[in-house]
Amino acid sequence: MIYTTSLDSISSEMLTGFFDGWPNPPSQEKHFQLLKNSYKVVLALDDKQVVGFITAISDGVLSAYIPLLEVLPAYKNKGIGKELVRRMFEELQDHYMIDLICDDELQPYYEKFGMKKAKGMVVRNYEFQSGR
Numbered sequence: 001m002i003y004t005t006s007l008d009s010i011s012s013e014m015l016t017g018f019f020d021g022w023p024n025p026p027s028q029e030k031h032f033q034l035l036k037n038s039y040k041v042v043l044a045l046d047d048k049q050v051v052g053f054i055t056a057i058s059d060g061v062l063s064a065y066i067p068l069l070e071v072l073p074a075y076k077n078k079g080i081g082k083e084l085v086r087r088m089f090e091e092l093q094d095h096y097m098i099d100l101i102c103d104d105e106l107q108p109y110y111e112k113f114g115m116k117k118a119k120g121m122v123v124r125n126y127e128f129q130s131g132r
């Protein structure tokens with residue numbers, strides 16, 4: 001498995017199979033666009049296919065938010081997600097706040113990286129689930 005923080009050798013064709021289970025997923029082109037527009041990305045690559053990714057957005061001073069982490073179904077439970085999170089935390093180590101929203105069942109997963117439970121509020125405009 002190769003991990004990279006660069007999009008230099010990445011194209012939208014390498015981004016198949018993500019947003020598993022989403023009723024209205026972004027296209028591969030939109031996926032590539034959101035990677036390009038992110039503050040930081042870490043990708044897991046297997047034979048020129050992206051098999052996992054994590055993104056962060058940031059104000060560049062204090063705060064970072066991790067909106068997306070996904071590993072392709074065939075590659076789950078091999079430690080790829082953990083490595084993506086570990087590497088993203090390295091990228092964001094000079095930030096005061098690093099936040100994300102997750103389901104209750106995933107809280108133990110993130111606690112292993114030193115994250116603490118917190119309460120949050122969200123808006124979801126489902127008509128834009130595939131992108132603006």
Ligand SMILES: CC(C)(COP(=O)(O)OP(=O)(O)OC[C@H]1O[C@@H](n2cnc3c(N)ncnc32)[C@H](O)[C@@H]1OP(=O)(O)O)[C@@H](O)C(=O)NCCC(=O)NCCS
Nearest residue numbers: 069070071076077078079080081082083101102105106109
């Ligand atoms: C969550 C996810 C990124 C984990 O990636 P992964 O590469 O399969 O995970 P790893 O191999 O690094 O870690 C496996 C561990 O995570 C746990 N885990 C994975 N998915 C889980 C889930 N949905 N709920 C609870 N635990 C989960 C496994 O039980 C395993 O635990 P263990 O280390 O105690 O054995 C992956 O399952 C995924 O893409 N899920 C769908 C998208 C998603 O939920 N993203 C997170 C948004 S906050």
